[in-house]
Amino acid sequence: MGFNVAVDGPAGAGKSTVAKAAAKAAELVYVDTGAMYRAIGLYLLEKGADIRDEEAVKKLLPEISVSIVYEEGVQKVLLNGNDVSGRIRTQEVGEAASVTSAYGAVREKLLHLQRELAASSDVIMDGRDIGTNILPDADLKVYLTAAVSVRAKRRYTELVEKGEEADLSEIEKEIEERDERDMHREIAPLKKAPEAVLLDTSDMNIDQAVKALLVLIFERRIKRLACEQ
Numbered sequence: 062m063g064f065n066v067a068v069d070g071p072a073g074a075g076k077s078t079v080a081k082a083a084a085k086a087a088e089l090v091y092v093d094t095g096a097m098y099r100a101i102g103l104y105l106l107e108k109g110a111d112i113r114d115e116e117a118v119k120k121l122l123p124e125i126s127v128s129i130v131y132e133e134g135v136q137k138v139l140l141n142g143n144d145v146s147g148r149i150r151t152q153e154v155g156e157a158a159s160v161t162s163a164y165g166a167v168r169e170k171l172l173h174l175q176r177e178l179a180a181s182s183d184v185i186m187d188g189r190d191i192g193t194n195i196l197p198d199a200d201l202k203v204y205l206t207a208a209v210s211v212r213a214k215r216r217y218t219e220l221v222e223k224g225e226e227a228d229l230s231e232i233e234k235e236i237e238e239r240d241e242r243d244m245h246r247e248i249a250p251l252k253k254a255p256e257a258v259l260l261d262t263s264d265m266n267i268d269q270a271v272k273a274l275l276v277l278i279f280e281r282r283i284k285r286l287a288c289e290q
Contacts, residue, residue: 102157
């Protein structure tokens with residue numbers, strides 16, 4: 062088994078940004094599970110499927126193939142062989158991913174690939190249930206979060222910088238609703254694993270959050286090496 066780091070936390074906390082930067086510094090393979098769910102969400106939206114109809118979604122899953130590849134160190138998300146890395150980052154796709162990721166059939170479809178990646182490589186994987194469900198034996202589990210108001214402001218700034226229209230209060234409402242949905246879904250709800258280290262980034266910038274995560278990674282690596290000797 063590779064050296065595995067599981068990073069869980071709510072939407073907009075900066076998990077992907079922090080985990081990706083830490084992966085590069087610590088020479089780990091970054092696996093963005095959220096991007097995989099987003100790819101499924103994108104397909105369903107483009108097919109005009111009712112994403113709130115679980116049976117309708119289940120019927121379409123055999124048509125979907127999602128994979129992650131790396132080209133010159135850059136992660137690309139492939140949907141049925143096509144690079145959709147840029148197209149999956151819209152608010153609409155994010156909402157579709159949140160809704161459909163609660164379905165057992167959707168989670169089962171991606172579970173095997175995620176565990177296979179972790180078994181064969183040293184990885185850092187972020188999502189909602191990595192430490193509690195996908196990688197229960199991860200060497201390090203981190204619950205990365207931030208206050209709702211902080212997460213909403215970050216998302217607002219991101220959209221404005223892209224030239225998109227944004228309503229801060231609406232974004233904050235959507236984040237609160239998504240937290241509620243993710244934390245109370247029947248299958249693999251978002252929660253902090255008992256042994257996970259809490260990393261609250263509300264008062265941190267990206268560099269500070271990355272450094273805090275790297276300290277945890279290096280400490281755990283040293284501990285594992287000591288146990289193996």
